[in-house]
Amino acid sequence: MGTVAALRDETATARTIVLDVPGWPGHLAGQHVDVRLTAEDGYSTERSYSIASAPADGQADRPVVELTVQRLADGEVSPYLTETLAVGYPLELRGPVGGWFVWNPDGPASTGPVLLVAGGSGVVPLMAMIRERAAAGSQAPFRLIYSVRDPSALLYADELARRDRAGDGLQVRYVYTRTAPPGSTEPTGRINAATLASAGWPPDESPAVFVCGPTGFVEAVADLLVRAGHGAGAIKTERFGPSGGKT
């Protein structure tokens, strides 16, 4: 059980929930929690949300657990989490969960290049990896390709711009599917082979690849990567279903 310590609006429809979770065992970047809501009549439902904060963000005795939740108009859980939930409210959660879609700065091959490909709110677990890289002082070169509908839908826009500008080994490429910001020279559209070739890593660099987004996005990107010569075993994916976010 966690308690809401703070709330932060990321966009008009996405909110970060900062949780105080007594006894939290720590987590790896990329893991998620299962959040369970129970109504007064006993009906309960559960959703998975990626952890946005890096394990090393907090102090050893007070780890930070942050979830960023995208509100879905017809959602069953996300409207409550993004509109009703207030500081001090309890939240029933289980986790950390998952050990496959994770990047660990202390793990094997942790200094090699990393390609992150995000569709919409699929950026959340990838942001945890970016934050963990910085918090752990890792030198592993990271490239993020972030596909969003338009600039207003960007999560963590200021922080990503700052980390990108810092020039310490993180490069960010934005791909706008509907509307690009004024002055952008990139055409709008979906991520394609040319995007991956110019903003990703060549296959012979053997990058670790993490792709997260809606199911259709993940499959399209994974197919492009395999066709470009990346080993299927180096590509880790995490999908949202129809109950997840849309780009």
Add this chain to the structure above:
Amino acid sequence: MSDYMDGNMLGGSLGELFSMDVTSATVTCVSCGASWAIAQTRVYPHAPGMVARCPDCDAVLLRLVRGPDRAWLDLRGVTSLQVAMPGQ
């Protein structure tokens, strides 16, 4: 059709039954012999319970149903579950 999720979402529910992270475990499909991390399987969460299918041949690998006081894990589509363990 993209009305499925993936096995990353099974971590919490299977974690109630297993002591280690099962999403990294490798399963081999009875039907076609392909091997996958559980996280890579296609999960249809809207059936009664959750159904994980093989991404290659679409055969059912496993089904998990959670009741109020028990869980059913049906592994009929899996020949083996291979789990990385700490070295001894």
